[in-house]
Amino acid sequence: MRKLVTIVAVSVILLGIASTAQHLRAQSTAAADDKAAIRALYTDWNNAFMKKDVDKIMSFYAPDMFAFDAVPPREYPTWAAYKKDFQTFLGMFPGPITSTINELNITVVGTVAYTRSIGDGTYGNADGTKAHMVVRITDVLRKSAGKWRIVQEHVSFPVDPTTGKADMLSKP
Amino acid sequence: MRKLVTIVAVSVILLGIASTAQHLRAQSTAAADDKAAIRALYTDWNNAFMKKDVDKIMSFYAPDMFAFDAVPPREYPTWAAYKKDFQTFLGMFPGPITSTINELNITVVGTVAYTRSIGDGTYGNADGTKAHMVVRITDVLRKSAGKWRIVQEHVSFPVDPTTGKADMLSKP
Numbered sequence: 230m231r232k233l234v235t236i237v238a239v240s241v242i243l244l245g246i247a248s249t250a251q252h253l254r255a256q257s258t259a260a261a262d263d264k265a266a267i268r269a270l271y272t273d274w275n276n277a278f279m280k281k282d283v284d285k286i287m288s289f290y291a292p293d294m295f296a297f298d299a300v301p302p303r304e305y306p307t308w309a310a311y312k313k314d315f316q317t318f319l320g321m322f323p324g325p326i327t328s329t330i331n332e333l334n335i336t337v338v339g340t341v342a343y344t345r346s347i348g349d350g351t352y353g354n355a356d357g358t359k360a361h362m363v364v365r366i367t368d369v370l371r372k373s374a375g376k377w378r379i380v381q382e383h384v385s386f387p388v389d390p391t392t393g394k395a396d397m398l399s400k401p
Numbered sequence: 402m403r404k405l406v407t408i409v410a411v412s413v414i415l416l417g418i419a420s421t422a423q424h425l426r427a428q429s430t431a432a433a434d435d436k437a438a439i440r441a442l443y444t445d446w447n448n449a450f451m452k453k454d455v456d457k458i459m460s461f462y463a464p465d466m467f468a469f470d471a472v473p474p475r476e477y478p479t480w481a482a483y484k485k486d487f488q489t490f491l492g493m494f495p496g497p498i499t500s501t502i503n504e505l506n507i508t509v510v511g512t513v514a515y516t517r518s519i520g521d522g523t524y525g526n527a528d529g530t531k532a533h534m535v536v537r538i539t540d541v542l543r544k545s546a547g548k549w550r551i552v553q554e555h556v557s558f559p560v561d562p563t564t565g566k567a568d569m570l571s572k573p
Contacts, residue, residue: 295506295517297537301559303519303571304537321562334467341510343541343553345467347475362562365469365476367539367555369515381515383539385557387473388567390493390534395560395567399475 263337267344267370267377271330278350279326281319287312291371291378299364299384311382322360324353330366340372348384362386362397435509439516439542439549443502450522451498453491459484463543463550471536471556483554494532496525502538512544520556534558534569 270289277285287308296305298314305311319326328350335344345367352360369381386395442461449457459480468477470486477483491498500522507516517539524532541553558567 297517297539297555297557297559299557299560300562301568301571303535303559303568303573306573318562338513338543339511341513341515343513343515345469345553345555360562363475365555365557367469367541367553369539369541371510381517381539383469383517383537383555383557385469385471385537385555386560386567387469387475388471388558388560388569390472390490390532390569393567393569395558395565396473396475397560397562397565399473401475401478 260337263342263372263377264335267335267337267342268333270370270377271333271344271346275328275330279328281326283312283315283319286315289379290382291373291380294378294380294382296382297384298382299362299386322352323355324357324359326353327351342370342372342377344368344370363399365399432509435514435544435549436507439507439509439514440505442542442549443505443516443518447500447502451500453498455484455487455491458487461551462554463545463552466550466552466554468554469556470554471534471558494524495527496529496531498525499523514542514544514549516540516542535571537571 274286274289277289290308290311292308294308294311296311296314297303298305298311300314300318305314328348331347331349333344333346335342345365348364348366350362350364352362354360364384364386367383368379370377371380386397387399388395446458446461449461462480462483464480466480466483468483468486469475470477470483472486472490477486500520503519503521505516505518507514517537520536520538522534522536524534526532536556536558539555540551542549543552544550558569559571560567
């Protein structure tokens with residue numbers, strides 16, 4: 230009887246260790262998959278941005294999202310407000326847009342992720358000239374029903390506080 | 402024997418329900434406690450900021466933090482760089498500082514939290530005049546050893562992209 234108890238106890242411990250190891254392996258694989266999914270989201274976002282496809286762009290944001298954008302007003306408290314912001318902004322540039330997302334850094338913690346990146350874009354003006362702008366981007370994403378969506382975004386230029394002038398082409 | 406099995410099965414189910422309910426209660430209490438702790442962090446941060454106590458300010462940031470600040474350069478990739486940024490910025494204003502953190506919105510998900518807020522401050526210049534600045538703030542915080550610390554910060558002014566001029570007193 231004592232032997233049986235020992236065997237059962239040891240088995241339970243071994244099962245526990247195996248289960249924990251498997252759990253940790255599964256977690257680390259999941260985190261790698263999540264990072265890949267989020268990286269793909271930024272690639273898709275950037276392609277939609279260059280195509281000026283606002284509906285596609287907005288598909289990457291959660292319905293209850295909030296944004297501080299590079300441009301006024303101070304805050305875009307709803308998905309609809311942010312959609313209008315993209316329409317207005319992209320409407321300013323009738324020419325082609327080129328854009329790259331650089332220095333993308335992704336941290337995943339379960340069903341939450343946060344990122345930072347640099348958006349480097351050229352925007353075709355009506356007269357054929359191009360505007361060049363570099364922005365800093367911070368995002369928070371949540372995973373829901375297997376899909377990652379941006380829930381909070383902050384885009385900006387650094388500003389000289391003594392002159393109020395932004396550096397539209399900021400460097401590290 | 403069948404009766405015993407039924408009793409054991411029902412007991413296990415009831416224990417499971419009780420344990421889940423207790424777990425959910427504990428989680429919700431923990432989230433409320435975490436929100437209160439993070440709210441207190443912002444109060445303490447703001448008091449330290451008004452006192453120009455850079456060491457105290459920096460105690461609210463994790464050692465591996467990263468920041469996009471309102472002022473150039475583009476990024477502050479280390480704790481040490483951000484400390485120097487606070488020293489430089491606060492050094493610009495020999496007069497008193499008043500500051501409030503408004504519209505603070507906190508979301509806690511386990512050991513990660515993200516916030517947004519508006520920092521409204523007046524900064525005493527050497528000639529007795531005051532500079533007034535309103536910034537948008539996004540933070541990501543992580544809980545480690547029971548303490549919440551800011552791991553990623555983004556502070557900015559909205560900027561008119563056609564003029565490159567920041568709105569230093571932006572309104573919602």
